[in-house]
Amino acid sequence: MSAILGYCRVSTTDQSLNLQRDALTTAGCFRIWEEVASGADKDRPQLQQLLDNLREGDVLAIWRLDRLGRNLGHLIDTVNLIETKGATLRSITEGIDTSTIGGRLTYNIFGSLAAFERDLVKERTMAGLAAARARGRIGGQPPKIDAAKARQITRMLHDGTPKTEIASVLGIGRATLYRHLSTLTP
Structure with missing residues (x-):
């Protein structure tokens, strides 16, 4: 039997989970995992517990994509993990549902953007290293012992x-x- 499982997160204890919790409850979540942690923090025990509990056919519901991960690459990796478990992702605010054709399209666009971003960073790094080499700099930190x-x-x-x-x-x-x-x- 599949279920809709919710995840909500705020970055600080000063923030409230009420808005997210209400939206997830309205979306029909069977259970909601709540967390106070930075989006950049990869160690989020409640998210990990939720991912461990996902079964085939389940839906992981979130209020917004940035609640799942601030970094696009991390978000893509998390969605890939959700899919390997046979589950799907539903983002309420953005209207993304990876169980639908349109949701898959949106997700794939995000994946393409993440790959594009990685390639741009790599290209800029290589260009910077080439320019530094042209000026006689080998790269890395200067030696501590001259x-x-x-x-x-x-x-x-x-x-x-x-x-x-x-x-x-x-x-x-x-x-x-x-x-x-x-x-x-x-």
């Missing part, structure tokens, strides 16, 4: 200065110093 510091380390080690003191004097972490020393040939 040639002058490397010479100072060698002198201090030769003088018997403890490694902890060397790191402190040069303003570098001990792990950075040990990584540098591991690259030197004995």
Whole structure:
């Protein structure tokens, strides 16, 4: 037997779940999971519990898409998970129902937009790296130990200065110093 299961979320305790709860109740939700958590927070126990309870034929109802996830990629992943369970998603405010042809079209448009966004970010990153390389920059953070510091380390080690003191004097972490020393040939 299939059921309509609801999920509502607010970001802070100052906000009220009443509007969402009322809309989900009117939509015929059998049970509603409620949560106070940021949309960006991936650790949402109530959402996870709801997803664990979804069965084939169930409908996960939400008031608005942004209640399920603020990030489009995360939202797409969640809807994919819902579909692998044989369930569907219904967003009351946006009128999206993935059990209908129009709802599937809207969902696929969102999926295409997410892929487009990922490709744009990748393209911009690659262009930025290419421009930096053209200016002689290799990328990443500049080395913490330059040639002058490397010479100072060698002198201090030769003088018997403890490694902890060397790191402190040069303003570098001990792990950075040990990584540098591991690259030197004995």
